[in-house]
Amino acid sequence: MAEAEPLIGIDLGTTNSIVATVxxxxxxxxxxxxGLALTPSVVAVSKNAKRLVGSIAKRQAITNPQETVYAVKRxxxxxxxxxxxxxxxxxxxxxxxxxxxxxxxxxxGGRDLSVPELSAMILQELKADAEAHFGxxxxxxxxxxxxxxxDAQRQATKDAGRIAGLExxxxxxxxxxxxxxxxxxRTVNGRVAVLDLGGGTFDVSVLEINQGVFDxxxxxxxxxxxxxxxxxxxxxxxxxxxxKEHGIDLRKDRMALQRLKDAAEKAKVELSSxxxxxxNLPFISxxxxxxxxxxxxSTLTRDKLDDLTNDLAERVVGITTEVLGEASVRPSELKEVxxxxxxxxxxxxxxxxxxYFRREPCKGVHPEEVVALGAAIQAHALVEQESELLLLxxxxxxxxxxxxxxxxxxxxxxxxxxxxxxxxVFATSKDFQHTVKIMVLQGExxxxxxxxxxxxxxxxxxxxxxxxKVEIDVTFDINAEGIVSVSAKDRDTGLRQSITVTASSxxxxxxxxxxxxxxxxxxxxxxISDELKTKRMELDSLARDVVDALTRARLxxxxxxxxxxxVPRAEQALEHARRVRENEDVGSLARAxxxxxxxxTQLRKPGPGGMxx
Amino acid sequence: xxxxxxNQLIEAGLWLRLSGDMRGAQRLFERALQLDPGNTRAKxxxxxxxxxxxxxSVTPFSPPxxxxxxxxxxxxxxxxxxxxxxxxxxxxxxxGQGGPPEGASWKTPAPVYxxxxxxxxxxxxxxxLAREDDSDEPQVFALPDNxxxxxxxxxxxxxxxxxxPADGELELLLRGAEDLLELDDHSGAVDLLFKxxxxxxxxxxxxxxxxxxxxxxxxMLESKLGDLGRVPxxxxxxxxIIWLNLDHRAGFVLAQIDGAVSYxxxxxxxxxxxxxxxxxxxxxxxxxxxxxG
Numbered sequence: 001m002a003e004a005e006p007l008i009g010i011d012l013g014t015t016n017s018i019v020a021t022v023x024x025x026x027x028x029x030x031x032x033x034x035g036l037a038l039t040p041s042v043v044a045v046s047k048n049a050k051r052l053v054g055s056i057a058k059r060q061a062i063t064n065p066q067e068t069v070y071a072v073k074r075x076x077x078x079x080x081x082x083x084x085x086x087x088x089x090x091x092x093x094x095x096x097x098x099x100x101x102x103x104x105x106x107x108x109g110g111r112d113l114s115v116p117e118l119s120a121m122i123l124q125e126l127k128a129d130a131e132a133h134f135g136x137x138x139x140x141x142x143x144x145x146x147x148x149x150x151d152a153q154r155q156a157t158k159d160a161g162r163i164a165g166l167e168x169x170x171x172x173x174x175x176x177x178x179x180x181x182x183x184x185x186r187t188v189n190g191r192v193a194v195l196d197l198g199g200g201t202f203d204v205s206v207l208e209i210n211q212g213v214f215d216x217x218x219x220x221x222x223x224x225x226x227x228x229x230x231x232x233x234x235x236x237x238x239x240x241x242x243x244k245e246h247g248i249d250l251r252k253d254r255m256a257l258q259r260l261k262d263a264a265e266k267a268k269v270e271l272s273s274x275x276x277x278x279x280n281l282p283f284i285s286x287x288x289x290x291x292x293x294x295x296x297x298s299t300l301t302r303d304k305l306d307d308l309t310n311d312l313a314e315r316v317v318g319i320t321t322e323v324l325g326e327a328s329v330r331p332s333e334l335k336e337v338x339x340x341x342x343x344x345x346x347x348x349x350x351x352x353x354x355x356y357f358r359r360e361p362c363k364g365v366h367p368e369e370v371v372a373l374g375a376a377i378q379a380h381a382l383v384e385q386e387s388e389l390l391l392l393x394x395x396x397x398x399x400x401x402x403x404x405x406x407x408x409x410x411x412x413x414x415x416x417x418x419x420x421x422x423x424x425v426f427a428t429s430k431d432f433q434h435t436v437k438i439m440v441l442q443g444e445x446x447x448x449x450x451x452x453x454x455x456x457x458x459x460x461x462x463x464x465x466x467x468x469k470v471e472i473d474v475t476f477d478i479n480a481e482g483i484v485s486v487s488a489k490d491r492d493t494g495l496r497q498s499i500t501v502t503a504s505s506x507x508x509x510x511x512x513x514x515x516x517x518x519x520x521x522x523x524x525x526x527x528i529s530d531e532l533k534t535k536r537m538e539l540d541s542l543a544r545d546v547v548d549a550l551t552r553a554r555l556x557x558x559x560x561x562x563x564x565x566x567v568p569r570a571e572q573a574l575e576h577a578r579r580v581r582e583n584e585d586v587g588s589l590a591r592a593x594x595x596x597x598x599x600x601t602q603l604r605k606p607g608p609g610g611m612x613x
Numbered sequence: 614x615x616x617x618x619x620n621q622l623i624e625a626g627l628w629l630r631l632s633g634d635m636r637g638a639q640r641l642f643e644r645a646l647q648l649d650p651g652n653t654r655a656k657x658x659x660x661x662x663x664x665x666x667x668x669x670s671v672t673p674f675s676p677p678x679x680x681x682x683x684x685x686x687x688x689x690x691x692x693x694x695x696x697x698x699x700x701x702x703x704x705x706x707x708x709g710q711g712g713p714p715e716g717a718s719w720k721t722p723a724p725v726y727x728x729x730x731x732x733x734x735x736x737x738x739x740x741x742l743a744r745e746d747d748s749d750e751p752q753v754f755a756l757p758d759n760x761x762x763x764x765x766x767x768x769x770x771x772x773x774x775x776x777x778p779a780d781g782e783l784e785l786l787l788r789g790a791e792d793l794l795e796l797d798d799h800s801g802a803v804d805l806l807f808k809x810x811x812x813x814x815x816x817x818x819x820x821x822x823x824x825x826x827x828x829x830x831x832x833m834l835e836s837k838l839g840d841l842g843r844v845p846x847x848x849x850x851x852x853x854i855i856w857l858n859l860d861h862r863a864g865f866v867l868a869q870i871d872g873a874v875s876y877x878x879x880x881x882x883x884x885x886x887x888x889x890x891x892x893x894x895x896x897x898x899x900x901x902x903x904x905x906g
Contacts, residue, residue: 285861
């Protein structure tokens, strides 16, 4: 029987990403090729023009800031002019430029790359890890996104998947995935809070779970609060201590700062399980006037870390209170509280959450892995058609039209299962109104301009009549692929106008095809480059052996009994190797290796009785 | 011919010693002594080099002790003594960092006098690999007897009251670099060529020779490191590491070696040029601080 095609679930995070699968009925995390569950969502082009993804990219982020791109999730599917992007640009060291359609491009390695392309590099890495795990190609995935992502952001994430060579079976909400991993689809009916404190963001969601249907009833948070803030407090503490002792500001030296960042993160993680952590950074700085390099040695206790970050823990509670308050959800109404994200392992955070909700948060599933595991469970259920676990594809946000007064009339509420259709009747708002402009909006805000404008069109030729006398049917249709069609029809005249809205990531189909082609070429070139590198190393090694053997042969009396042609042949092989070494042709390098290898055999095996062949 | 070559080898050895390559210097002093067994300077310098090496005080990561710096500043004239930051930090030399502070009155010392390579032909790494090691005396020194003076400073190049023209100095550096290449001292050649580049930025000859010597040096260093896909490991305990004499750049590279990253990864994440990183890694390997994996 043919093996079932491997399926993966991906938590594509702002700071870290994880890939998981269901194996023998159990959801498991697939470790990356360095043996770790987490792959930093960082891509870079190193100084030697090599593309780096994951922990390697992260580890050179500070020493190579302009060419290291992180937190692209904050930018995905957004417009360059948006408040969120402009806000993000203030803190990003890499260059972001406007695209042709108010989309945005990130400058890396001398190229302007779209955000889905960058996300695709991370997905490609995860895909490769999964392929290494399964030992065969992987092409189908479920990817998670924050509950507040709109259609454009979801579509951009899907596009990233396509660029990475993945068929994205479904995009699901992160809190929903977390709840799925806890098995709440089967066991819980009621409200559940999911607090996701990751590396760079804090998301609070309230889910209403009812007979396996997951409804996100409230979502909020702070897109600039996460583990990095805790790291920075530790770095500040270390820098201050070192400056006091040696009069040197380590932040001015990128190498030192990179080491501080790595050490701070490590200490923070350690302090979730032990009460004190040692920070040893030998040779961290050479004094300006020269002399022996200085060491940084320090001990950080859990109490000290709590002191340094007390206000951050308070912010977590404050934001949670705010989100629940906006949704009119009382903590006592909640059936469960799920903690997600690496930072939620910190004892101080657990304590703060326990204090606020007056209950023990859910434990049992690793908080960093829970979202990816949920995604894997969903991928498995989709293919296996396990209906009790099958999430319905729903509209993530409400759809409606702008009406007089600048407000919104919702026609399809969020979390409506697709495909779906709904019609609403509108009337003219002015006397003798000839035209009506239909503005299609997505979002939850009451004010039209606070929502995302998906498209607009004008219905003309309306019958002349006092206001309110002309009625127009506005119909929204969403098909199974999530494509929204909106039509407006004058009931009297039958005049009709319509628009089709496809969620766009900012990339046109042509651009997407071109990028996919480039990715294929890149992967091909990378494979050839690896082969060339391996062959050159083999060639160099053989050349050294041949030189050694030649030297020995020359030192031995009578050439050590070598045949008359052994030495000239070896010299010819060396000369040939020298000529082809820089060739970009694996075949010619392989041939040169064969020649050297043959010569080596001849040099090492002289003929009988001192007479070589 | 032999005494003359011996003197020139001594001068080349002094150069290597100045740039911190005590082992290379020792090798040249030994060769000089083989050519001219009665040469007292060769004996003297060889003893100093052996003593310094056996004391373990001179490593590529540490400056040579004051007593082995060959020339007092007043004798050197325009050759100011090597600064501590220059001595130890090989990588810094290569990238032009960590050298003397900008604006410092440090001048490039005149290199040893070495002749043109016959025919001006160039060899590449494969030819070097293929070169026989049992050749006769190296044909790299061919200057008239009276062209050098004690302490290795070429007589014709030193002016008591002035500095020789930069062009002349550039030529000296270029020839010195070529000759160091002939002696397989690619590291020294690269150092000289960086100095030459400071004197004549954009000079195509300097650029070409620098690229070539860097390529050769890189090939040698990579060959020393072996398979770059291997994962190096730190051999010493943290308590022992702090007693090493490393600079912050070597410290940074060492800190990245965690038993998970390969040499190739280290090149990418060091934030330095490939050559600088390779030099540091090769030295860490030589010093026994790390194992090849």
